Amino acid sequence: MIIELDFILENVLIIGVLLITVFLVIYSINVLALRLFYKDWKVSLYAGALLLQIGEFSFILGPLGFSSGIIEDYGYQLIISTIALSLFLSPFWKSLTRKTVGKILNGNSTRLT
Numbered sequence: 728m729i730i731e732l733d734f735i736l737e738n739v740l741i742i743g744v745l746l747i748t749v750f751l752v753i754y755s756i757n758v759l760a761l762r763l764f765y766k767d768w769k770v771s772l773y774a775g776a777l778l779l780q781i782g783e784f785s786f787i788l789g790p791l792g793f794s795s796g797i798i799e800d801y802g803y804q805l806i807i808s809t810i811a812l813s814l815f816l817s818p819f820w821k822s823l824t825r826k827t828v829g830k831i832l833n834g835n836s837t838r839l840t
Contacts, residue, residue, distance in 0.1 A: 729790075729807055730807060730808060730811050731804060731808075734804045734808060735808050735812075738804075738805070738808070741805065742805065742808050742809060742812065745805065745809045746809060746812055746813060746816065749781060749809065749813055750779060750813070750816075750820065753778070753779055753781075754775050754776065754779055754820075755775075757771075757774065757775035757776075757778045757779070758771045758772055758774075758775035761774050761775060769828055772824060772828045773824060773825060773828055775824075776817075776820055776821045776824035776825070777821060779813075779817045779820055779821070780813050780814050780817035781809070781810050781813045781814070782810075783814070785806070785810045786807070786810060789803060789806040789807055789810065790803075792806075
């Protein structure tokens with residue numbers, strides 16, 4: 728209800744860059760943190776993808792920042808759009824990661840065990 732599709736279409740480049748940045752930063756942090764706890768690469772890469780999305784709690788923080796005047800309308804729309812698209816795209820990232828990690832680490836197998 729709070730997502731404006733016109734805003735997303737008008738700012739597709741900025742939102743795309745934000746999504747790529749968020750995905751790469753969060754994914755890298757997750758993978759490195761899991762590797763520090765002595766998990767193997769396969770588990771770390773896949774678990775990093777499972778923990779990727781920004782999270783629903785951000786839908787509370789965005790409006791709170793907007794209503795308190797910390798962020799303006801443009802920033803608010805960027806935040807809401809990025810959160811919503813990250814939640815929408817994260818299952819596809821998980822599936823892609825599972826297939827890619829399976830192929831890279833297990834030959835042609837797409838199954839992670």
